[in-house]
Amino acid sequence: MEEKLIAFIISDLSDDPDLKISAETKLISSGIIDSFSLVALQAFIEREFGKNVPPQRITPQTFDSVRQMVDIINEF
């Protein structure tokens, strides 16, 4: 799941194809992606993993790294 999320972030949300990120990389607080990207992430998660994460659980604070995202996705 982590790999797919990382691949999606690099290809669809970032503008830098050479960007290297890990599961721990702070994404929103570093500016790699912005908070507008959370909407696209929510749609991707539902499409790719069949998980409907409520919007109130997807915030710049809770979705700042791929590791955090996976932890929350697995709650549903």
Place this chain on the structure above:
Amino acid sequence: MSPTTRFRDIMERHLATAPEFPWLTLISGDESTTISIRRLAERTYDYCSFYRKLGIAENDTVVIILKESLDLFASFFAGIIYGALPAYYFYPSPKQSIELFLRSVENLLVRNKIKIIVSNQEVISVLKGHHAIEAPHFIGFVEYTDVPSGNRSTLDDVPRPGREAFLQFSSGTTGAKKGVKISTEALFNQITAYAEFANMRPGDKVVSWLPHYHDMGLIACMLMPFVNRVELYMLSPFEWVKNPRLLLDWITRVKGTHMWLPNFSLGHISRSIPDSEVGSFDLRSLKRLVCCSEPVLKETVDVFLQKFQRTGLDPAHMQNCFAMAENTFAMTSTSEGPIRFLTADPDIFRKEHRIQIVPRGRDIASAGKPITNTEVRVVSETGGTLPPDAVGEILIRSNCMLEGYHNNKEETNRTMRNGWFRTGDLGFFHEGELYITGRIKDMIIVGGENIYPQDIELILNSCEYLLPGRNVAFGVEHSRTGTERIVVLAEVRSGQHVIDTIPLRTEILNVVGVSVSQLVLLPHMCLLKGTAGKISRFLNKQAFLDGKFDGIRLKETA
């Protein structure tokens, strides 16, 4: 002495009243050569005769590409006196791309209808070897050694032209040099108006490393000292960059009184001279240290003043000046220092384009008040005058403005509106003083917010693994968001291979309030410089969009 607007009259008066005055000292390493008014006049008159022999007509453009030398001055002064349009062009640095130099000269020839280029064998051989240097008006190259010496002391056989003028090529991108045409009337109006701030008196001494092809070097550190008959000590810019202490050495040695320089050179001096050597300088004689040509940064000034306070340098003698070739030189200036800064709320500044003073925030330097006979307005996009503290484009109107851009009516018409000149700079008035914030063309607009690239570059300059001053930030269109996204190109210090850029990105987001879309790390010496010798945002943006950095960028780790 009756006033005049003729450079020829000034030359003849100096020759008549003080022929042996040691006006110019050219410094090269440990050696120096002093040139008297008489010697300068003789060589100037040599060039006048030579131009006449070549058939140079009034208003023919003569470009001069020479190193610091007697002929550098004589060829230009002669061009003015003769009635031609002399213009300096930069001498190619060994580090600059020859291709860039050749393309720029080619464009210059075509756009500005150059008649001759005065230079030396080294440059001429490069230019001659380039097949595309052809233009209908161009009659050829003049090697300075081919101009015969006649030891002339009069111009009796050289008729007075209808008027005197010269060109300054504005700094810009390759192929976009604009020839700013300045009459000697405008020159003398500028010298008179700026005199109150420059406070140049008999016996003063100007020490300079500035290139003569920029307005600060040409006007403040060449023509103004000549008209005022104030000694000039000139260093080569190339030499000064490698050995910045030379400037302070010579100020100490000759008790220099005036120095003009851009903000970055204060930083260069501060970083290059060890604390242990500061005690060897005596800067008490300096009565004017004028910053100009680029925004003054509080941190740079503070570091410089603290470092050199024991030299006797008086902060009250520092000035900031807003200048451009289109007004001959100065438009506004601070008077007695130290340079004042106000602190603005950064969020309001960025989002609402206005100033709200706060205890801590963005420091902006005052550029002072307009000089005599120069009017300044700050206007909105629709042209209406803005109230104080609102940021807009700066317009000027004066009696020392350009006549127009040489052979470029389109650009002249674009920038002149009802007698006002559009500077392309952004700023605001606060309590009667002008503050400059940046260039319109460099502005990045992200979601309606104005982002000044220099704010990002300032953070890059203090990053431990990046080379200070070797970075650029710019905006590119972002089709996904419909606004701009920010790209940063930055050179990495040697020895740094694997870098985590997350803390740097985070700092930029926290301080400037924007995300960096792409942070491209490059090896040293990859970024392109413009003809002014500065790293060019425009050229590097173009290179980035053309994919020129793709194969050489350094990889970062997560």
